[in-house]
Every structure is written in C-alpha cells, then in structure tokens.
Amino acid sequence: MLNRNAEALFWIGRYFERAENHARLIDVHYHIQQTETHDAASSRWSRLVDAIGSRDEYTARHDDFSEEDVLSFLTLDLEHPNSIYACIYQARSNLRMLRQQLPSEMWDAASGFQLWLDEQTPANILEDPHDFYQRLKEQTATFLGIEQSTLWREKEWHLIESGRFLERAENTVRILKSTAVYCRGSDSSRWYPMLQAVLNSLSAYQAFRRRFADDMSPARLLEFLIADPTFPRSALFAFRELEEHLHGLAEDSAQRGQGHRIVLRQTGKIKSHLEYLDYEELDLNRVDPLLDRLIEWCDELGGAMRERYFRSEEIRV
Amino acid sequence: MSKTGTVPGLAPYPLGPGFDEMYAGPGEVRRHYEHAHRIFSAMGPEALKRKQRAMQRRMLEEGITFTLYGSDGAARERPLERTIPFDMIPRIIPGEEWRDLERGILQRMEALNRFVHDVYHEQRIVKDGLVPRRMILSNRYFRPEMAGFRVPGNTYIAASGIDLIRHSDGRYYVLEDNLRTPSGFSYLFKGRTLMNQLFPKLCFESAIRDVDASLNRFLSALRSLAPSRNPDPLIVLLTPGSYNSAYYEHAFLAQQMGIRLVEGRDLVADNHKIYLRTMRGMQQVDIIYRRLDDEYLDPLTFRPDSMLGVPGLMNAYRAGNVALANAPGTGVADDKAMYTYVPDMIRYYLGEEPLLRNVPTYVLSRPEEREFVLERLHEMVVKETSLSGGYGMLIGSESTPEERELFRGNILREPERYIAQPIMALSTAPVLAGSGAAPRHIDLRAFALAGANGQTHVIPGGLTRVAMHEGSLVVNSSQGGGVKDTWVVDEPGLPSIEKE
Numbered sequence: 001m002l003n004r005n006a007e008a009l010f011w012i013g014r015y016f017e018r019a020e021n022h023a024r025l026i027d028v029h030y031h032i033q034q035t036e037t038h039d040a041a042s043s044r045w046s047r048l049v050d051a052i053g054s055r056d057e058y059t060a061r062h063d064d065f066s067e068e069d070v071l072s073f074l075t076l077d078l079e080h081p082n083s084i085y086a087c088i089y090q091a092r093s094n095l096r097m098l099r100q101q102l103p104s105e106m107w108d109a110a111s112g113f114q115l116w117l118d119e120q121t122p123a124n125i126l127e128d129p130h131d132f133y134q135r136l137k138e139q140t141a142t143f144l145g146i147e148q149s150t151l152w153r154e155k156e157w158h159l160i161e162s163g164r165f166l167e168r169a170e171n172t173v174r175i176l177k178s179t180a181v182y183c184r185g186s187d188s189s190r191w192y193p194m195l196q197a198v199l200n201s202l203s204a205y206q207a208f209r210r211r212f213a214d215d216m217s218p219a220r221l222l223e224f225l226i227a228d229p230t231f232p233r234s235a236l237f238a239f240r241e242l243e244e245h246l247h248g249l250a251e252d253s254a255q256r257g258q259g260h261r262i263v264l265r266q267t268g269k270i271k272s273h274l275e276y277l278d279y280e281e282l283d284l285n286r287v288d289p290l291l292d293r294l295i296e297w298c299d300e301l302g303g304a305m306r307e308r309y310f311r312s313e314e315i316r317v
Numbered sequence: 318m319s320k321t322g323t324v325p326g327l328a329p330y331p332l333g334p335g336f337d338e339m340y341a342g343p344g345e346v347r348r349h350y351e352h353a354h355r356i357f358s359a360m361g362p363e364a365l366k367r368k369q370r371a372m373q374r375r376m377l378e379e380g381i382t383f384t385l386y387g388s389d390g391a392a393r394e395r396p397l398e399r400t401i402p403f404d405m406i407p408r409i410i411p412g413e414e415w416r417d418l419e420r421g422i423l424q425r426m427e428a429l430n431r432f433v434h435d436v437y438h439e440q441r442i443v444k445d446g447l448v449p450r451r452m453i454l455s456n457r458y459f460r461p462e463m464a465g466f467r468v469p470g471n472t473y474i475a476a477s478g479i480d481l482i483r484h485s486d487g488r489y490y491v492l493e494d495n496l497r498t499p500s501g502f503s504y505l506f507k508g509r510t511l512m513n514q515l516f517p518k519l520c521f522e523s524a525i526r527d528v529d530a531s532l533n534r535f536l537s538a539l540r541s542l543a544p545s546r547n548p549d550p551l552i553v554l555l556t557p558g559s560y561n562s563a564y565y566e567h568a569f570l571a572q573q574m575g576i577r578l579v580e581g582r583d584l585v586a587d588n589h590k591i592y593l594r595t596m597r598g599m600q601q602v603d604i605i606y607r608r609l610d611d612e613y614l615d616p617l618t619f620r621p622d623s624m625l626g627v628p629g630l631m632n633a634y635r636a637g638n639v640a641l642a643n644a645p646g647t648g649v650a651d652d653k654a655m656y657t658y659v660p661d662m663i664r665y666y667l668g669e670e671p672l673l674r675n676v677p678t679y680v681l682s683r684p685e686e687r688e689f690v691l692e693r694l695h696e697m698v699v700k701e702t703s704l705s706g707g708y709g710m711l712i713g714s715e716s717t718p719e720e721r722e723l724f725r726g727n728i729l730r731e732p733e734r735y736i737a738q739p740i741m742a743l744s745t746a747p748v749l750a751g752s753g754a755a756p757r758h759i760d761l762r763a764f765a766l767a768g769a770n771g772q773t774h775v776i777p778g779g780l781t782r783v784a785m786h787e788g789s790l791v792v793n794s795s796q797g798g799g800v801k802d803t804w805v806v807d808e809p810g811l812p813s814i815e816k817e
Contacts, residue, residue, distance in 0.1 A: 044521075067518075128371060130514035192530040209575025213549070214536040 005101070006159055007310040008094040013163025015091035019084045020140040021171040024201045025051055026074055027133035045070040051178040054082050071129070072122040084136065085117050103150035109143045158248040161241065162305075169238035170298040172202065172225055177291045183218045183284055195221050202233045218284040226290075227277050235294065239271040259308025266304060270297050327358040327406075327747070327754045335485045335742035337756060338408060349411045349806055356519045357406060362752050368405060368515050369749065375514075376400040381507055383794060384562040401504060402799030404748040407512065408759060408781040412526075412807035418489060418763065419775045421673035422479055424663060426765045426773055429494065429650050431666040433473040436649055437463045447665055448658050455733065456655070457703045458497070458648025460611060462618055466635055468644045469544045470769025475606075475642035476502075476535070481673070481761045483744035490674045490741065492760060494659070496651035497643060498608050501762050501780040501800075503566035506532065506573065508780075508802040526777035526805040531766070534776075536574040538768035542640040543603040550603035552576040553584070553593060557609050557625045567608050576606070586629025589636035604640045605630075611645045653702040653736045654680055676741055682733040690737040691728065694721045697737040699728070712790060714740055743790055746801065748783060758784040760792050761803065778803035 029048045045065040049058045054073075057080055062069045077083045081090075092110045099107040116139065125132045151157050179198050183191055195216050199205040204225065211228065212220045228234040246264050281290045329344040339350045346354045357365070376382075382398045410418075435442050436453055437460075443450050453459055478499030480492040509528050513520050536552075543550035556567040558580050571578035577593065584602065585592050592599035607614065613623040618631040633639050649655065657678045660671040679686040679697075690697055694713050701709035711724045728735050745756035763779035781801040782792035792798040 128515070129517055131371065192533065193527055196529055206572060206575060209536075209573070213575060214533050214540060216533055 001155060003310045005098060006155070007306070008097055009156055009159035010163040010305065010310070012091050012094050013160035013165075014167040015087040015094075015163075016140055016143055017164045017167040018082070018171070019087040019091075020137060021168070022052060022074060022082070022084050022087075023133045023136040023140070024203075025175065026071065027130065027137075027201070029197065029201070047178070047182070048074065051175065052082055053174065054080065057082075068122050068126060071125050075125060076117070076120060076122065088114050088117055102156060103146070105146045105150050106143070109139075109146050113139045113143065153248075155249055158245040162245045162249065165238040165242040165245065166298060166301060166305075168233060169235045169242070170295065172233055172235050172238065173291055173294045173298065175201065176222060176225055176287075177295070179221070180218065180284060180287055180291065191218065192216060198225075204231060204233060207231045219282050222282045222284070222287055223277075223279070226282070226294075227274050229275075236271065236274040239267060239274060243267045243271055259304070262308055263301065263304045266297070266301055270294070270301075327354060330747070330754060330756050333745060333756065335758075336483050336487050336744040338483070338744055338746040338759070349409050352523055353407060353409060353519060356516070357754075365405070365749055372403060372405060372511055372515060373400065375511060376403065379507075380565060381503070382565055384560070384564070401794050402783070402785050402797075403504075403508060403511070404757075404783055404785075404799055404801045405512070405515070406747050406749060406754070407802045407804045408746050408761075409804045409806055410778065412805060415526075415777065415805040417672065418481070419777075421489075421671070422763055422765055422775050423773055424667065424669060424672050425479065425491070425494070425659065426474065426477060426767060427771060428663040428666045429477075429496065429659065430472065430474050430767065430771065432662045433496075433644070433647050433650050434468075434471070435666075437646060438465065442662065442665055445665070447661050448655075452654060452658075453649060456649050456652055458611065458646065458652060460646035460649075462631060462635075463644065463646040469637070469640040470542045472542060472642075472767050472769055472771065473644040473647050474650075474765075475538055475542065475767050477643075477765045477767075478762045479765065481763060482676075482741055483761075485742040485744075488674060489761075490676045491656075491659070492676060492741075493653060493656060494651045495762075496647045497610065499762070499764070500563045500566055500608075501782075502535075502764060503569040504800045505764070505776065505778070505780045505803070507569065508800060512802045523804065524807045526807070528776055528778060531764075531774065531776040532573050534774040535570075535766050536576070538766045538772065538774070539574075539576070539604050539606055539642055541768035541772065542642060544637050544640050545603055547603055551593065551600055552604040552606065553579045553602055555579055555581065555584070555605050555607040555609055555627075557613070561608075563608065570606075581609075581624070581626045584627045584630075586627055586633050589629075589633045589638055591627065591630060591633045591639045602639055604642065606642045611648065614641075614645060648703075653678075653700050654682075654733070657736070676738050679737040681728055681735045681737060686737075687728065687732055691725060694725065696740060698740055699724050699735055699737045701734055702736055703734070710791075712740065715790075740790070743784070743792075746781070746783070748785070748799075748801075755787065757787070758790050758792065759801070777805040 026048065029044070029051070043065075045067060046055070048070055049055050049065065052074060058065075058070070058073055061080075062073065073080055073083065075084045078085050078089060080086060088110070092114045095102065095107050095110050120132075147160065151160070175198060179194065182194055186194075195218065196205065198221065199208050202225065207228070208216075208221070208224050211224060224231065224234065226235045229236060229240075231237060243264070246260075246267055250260055250264065280286060329340065332340055332343060339347060339354065341347050360368075377400055382400050384398055432442065440450075440453075442448050443453065474496050476499060478495040478501060480495065481489045482492050483489050506528060539552050540550055552574075554567055554571045554576055556564060556578060558564070561567070568578055570576075579593060583594055585594060585599070587599075591602040591605070593602050609625055612619040614626045615628060615630040616623045616626055617628045619626070630639075631645070634641055634645075656675065657680055660675055663669055663671045679690050681687045681690060690699070694711070695716070697711075697713045699711040699713070711720060713721070743758035743760060746759045747754040748757045750757075759781050761779050761781055764776045765773055766776070767773040781803045782794070783799040783801055784790055784792045785797060785799045794800075
C-alpha cells in the first residue's frame, strides 16, 4: 500500500470519529440545563467553542458568541477545518481517492452523508437541534456499522481503526479537561448537571451508574472516563484498541521498520500508565498534569504516525 | 403584564370561576408565565403542531407508554399500549411558592412516617384517643406482620407521591397521600428531557430548578437503607412484569439508577436472605425497591396464590437481611379515611401546625356526617377509601340520578368504605387543543424521597396531571388524563433556595 493511501485511511477513521464527537458534544452542551442568570447565556456558547479548541478561529470570524453563529461554525462552516461538515468532506475526499480499494458500500454511506450535509442550513439546526444532531450521529453510526460488517480485517481496517481510537482518546481527554476547568470554577452544587451532561455526551451515563451508582463526583467521572477497562469511550479502552490495531498492522505489513516500533512502544507506555494510575492523579485539583500529558502524548503519537509511519509528505488538508 | 389578542397560537381563553395558573385576569398573564407565554405565542399554530408531532413520535420511539387493560367486556385480543397525552405548555410554579409547598410536604412526610411507626409499635396515637382503634384494625392495608419490627433506617415511606390541588381561593390543598407504590416518576423525568430537546431556547432562558439530580438522590436514599454494611449494596427493582401498566416506568427507573430490574421468579429466599439468580451464581440482595403491592410480596405471608412475589421474603425482611422500600403496611396511612387525621398527626407528633391544608372530608361511618352528605350527593365527590386511580368514585355534579342512587345504597350498606368531599374547583392551566390554547383542570403530584433516618428530598416541581377533556376533573392516566412538565422557576437574579 502506498504511504499516502495509508495515511488517508488513518484520517478517514479520525475524521469520522471527530465528527461524531463534535455532534455528541454539541447536542449535550446544548441541553445542559443550568440555573444560570440570563447574561451568562453567551458563556455557554463560548464554552462549547473552547471544548473543541477552536476559539481563535471563531473569534477571527465572529464578534460574539451567539447560538446560531456557534452552531453553524461548529457544524456547517467548511472554512473551519474542525467543523463537522469539513470533517465529513475530508473523509469523503480520502474515500474517493481509495474507493476502488474499499467495499463500495463505504463510499456510498460517506457520499450520502455529505450530500445530506450539503443541503443543511443553520435554520435546519435551529428548527430542532436535538433532532439534527441525532441524525448526524445516526449517519456516523451507519458508516461505522457498514465498515464493521463489510471491510476485510487487513491493513485497511487496522489503519482506519487506529485513526478512530487515537482521535477518540484525544477527544475524551479534551472533554475531561474542559470539565475539570468548569468544576474548579464553579460551586459544587452546579457540578451535577455538568457531570451528567458529560456522561450523556459520551453515552456513558448508564455504564457509569453500573460502576459507581450514586457517587457522581468529578474524581469518579475522571476515573471512569480515563481508566475504565470496558467502557468503549474511555481513554484506556481507546489506547488498548489502538495498540491492538498497530500490532495488527505490524503483522500485516511487509516491512516492520524502526518507526513502527517506536509508535508501538509509545502507545504501550501510555496504555500501561493508564492501567496503573495512582488515584491521587485523578483528584480534581491535581488532575491537570495528567490530562495535559495525555493530550501531549496524543499529539506526539499523531506526529510519530506521520513522521515515522507514513514517512511521506503531508497529504491532509 | 402582556396583552395578546392577535396571536392565534396562544389566544386568551375565557376564564372560569376557578384559579387559572397562567391568567390573573382576562388576557392578563401572570409574571412567572410571561416568558413562556411570549415564546409560545410567537410560535404560531403550525410550528406548535410540528412540535407536538415530534413529541408524539419521540414518545412512541422510546416506548414511553402505559398499558390499558379492557374492562369493557369486549374481547380485546391485545391490551392497548398508549402514550400518555403530554401537553407542551409547562406548568410554572414560582420559587417562593414552591418553598412553602416543599416545607409542607417535608412536614407531612415526617408526621406520616412517625404515624406508621407508631401504628406498628406503641400505638400512642390510639391510646391517646386521636385515632380510633377500629380505623386501624379494619384498615385493608394494616399488616399485623409488621408489629414490633424495626424497619431499616427507621424509614417506612421511602417514596411517596402527594397529590395537591389549587382551589379557587388560590391556595394549595392536599387531595391525597400515595404512600404505597406511587408512580409517575418517569413522566416527570422524561417530560423534562423531551422539553429540553424540543424547546432548548425556552428552557435555557428560564431558570428552571434541575430535576436530574433528584434521580441521584433517589438512588442515594435507597442505598442508605441497606441493612448490611456492604459498601456496594445490591439494589433491585421488583416489578410485577412487563404486562404491568407501569412497566415502562419500572424499566426507566432501573435504567437511570443502574439498579437491576427483576421479577419475583428472579429472586430466591434462602436461610433468611434474599438472593438474585445470576449467571455468576446467587448474589445477595440488600435493598428491594418494590413496585408490587403488599399482598403480592410473599405468598407464604400474604396472598398464597400470588405468583409475583418471593416465598420467604417477609422472613428475610424480618430477620433484618434485606430492606423493602416502601415497607409493607404503609398503606394504613394513605387510606382515604385516615387522610382526615393527618393534620392531627402533624400536631400530635411534631407539635407544629400543618403547613398544607387538607380538603374538608366527611367520614361516612359517622352518622351525622353521612346524613349531611346523603342530602347533597349532587355536590359531593364520594370515594371508596381503599381504591385509587380514579376508580370507585362518584362526582356528584356529573352523575346521573341512577348513579347517585347506586352510591346511596352502597354507602348505607357499608358506610365505612366511603368518604365524601365537597367538589373542589381544580385550578386550570392552558393546554394546546385544536388550533389554540384552552383551559383544562390540573393537579400536582409532588414526590418525596426519604433515606435512612428521615433524610428527605422533594423533587422540585413534581408531575402536573391534566384532565384532557374540557370541564373534566379526573386527571388519572388510567382515565384519559395527561401530563405536563412542571417548572419551579426562580426569579432571575434571586439566589436559588435549595442548596445541596
């Protein structure tokens, strides 16, 4: 397989995962119900932009944080490389390049998704935001389901899944980062709605209850979403999957170069760190170094994949 | 005050003699309704219909239904699965009004819990002559098996539903206490979720007291009742099964609280302990939140023909190895005749004046009260003391002479089975009907959740039930009633009253 094709596959996984995560984040942030005064309304929308890490790009384009501007920036703005539309657009471009090498159903699903997005306007979102983001999530789920049931378990599969789980780990950590900031900055009576919204956004509410019952605290939430071994959106779960797919890739590729070993070693180290976490690290007031380190590691891994693994000129964006 | 007359979405309706929750006078919107009124008025009938359809679709998709079993004689193959009519205009209660209600409910629940304890222990209230002994002994829900038993956490009534109405004088009155297995929680929580999804802007801009944390309080209350020191107690919700009309609610609560939903056949008693049959073997159960009436709990103690319960459950309970929420025998306090004594219980046990009013109630086993009522049946509501859900009820003003004669005969034959109350004017609130808003009668079921040693939480707002037919006073879902989301709204800028 060509290096650039490998990287394109890796990014298909990342882009779809990113689009899904953003839809989850928006949907739930949208519905957090907080007894805040009216003038705090705009901070809800800026918090959302911050959670996705695009404040500079936003402020370059908009003067204030209104509902309509924020939602269309995060969802439909093709100029904003992190918008859902841009993610799907990129993923589809990559798929077009590779469509002859993949099950045709995958192309159909991605293409149908983008055609649907082409027709959406901010008014469509505002009409019924919950319904809109629900449909978005269903379409990412459709793509994933088709991939799961049609794609052969060879390097194509491992590449897409590596991208997916690296992206997932990073997104989960970013959400936790903004949650920790929020909790430290607000009265503990305000925590509950926020923690519940975060759990809902990651479809983690029921799984959390099974593990921790009524112990809904920032430390428990951090513990669960960082280190739960069976919940599919926890950071630990994502790193375990990532490691597995990188192994799969190693077995499947002819040349097992030095770069590959470095990426695998790094992934294994992070995974081990999460498996043997000290609980003090999860304390709300002491968790930042861990979260920052995880975000850094994700960045480094992404870089290592690019430099050492795909070893060619950048093709994305 | 805002005046609107031109907008078809929410045109003012003519006011009746009762209290209207939204309008203080013709076209004059109460302050706490102004924002919602403005939003709904601006939407227009088409948009409202679209929202209503979306709401209906979601309720069907999510299976938010209850089951109606036919009693009409027609051989109905399949019981009807219905979505409950959900009206989208919220019922809004100002924060300060709610504070008074909340205090009143906490007071009432404390007294009722003490009363149940007293009934099954010293019976001081009987010895002191406040409540007649026969009222307890002849009570259908009195459980002699509970005598002398100290219940876990000293909490008999873990979950209760207090039904309140607002009379034409603008005051709230308690209509009845539901202290056995009250239902309606799921409509409350789900209703709020649906409203948040359908009207995000309106919900955002109103300072509504959060109800989601109440589910956590519910779970904490149940956990606190664990008789063992197990730090991670096993809680199950015991349901009669998927054919029960409230099965959706059972599944919802189990899912949201992360507790196991079980039927009697999933549990087994052994050596005075209750175990759950699981793939990993028998697991001991610490707390049973049961949605099964007393008499079905244990065929060895109660109804021997019950297939729904667990043989040996009461022995395990009395051995102190499992908690039951609510405790068996709480029904002795929610009987419609015992209701008349609740204000006295509050004075007797707490030495306080009741904060919530009772509806004047005539006990028909008392000859002079019976005579008084029989002379004016057409202006009375007559209820069977031990029935609920709107069954066995005569509303005088809406009855035919034949129906009144039937009740007169029944009352004379078994007077102790009946009570009567003057017909109270239920307040009205706007519902979306046809092409606009129309007034419908409503009540409020407030829920209190008590953990060990009287730690009690009242869910902010509760469930507003609506008589969906024009003029009707019956709000029970089994009788075609609907529901509304209920908001406790604090004035912007004012600090919220409840602090964790």
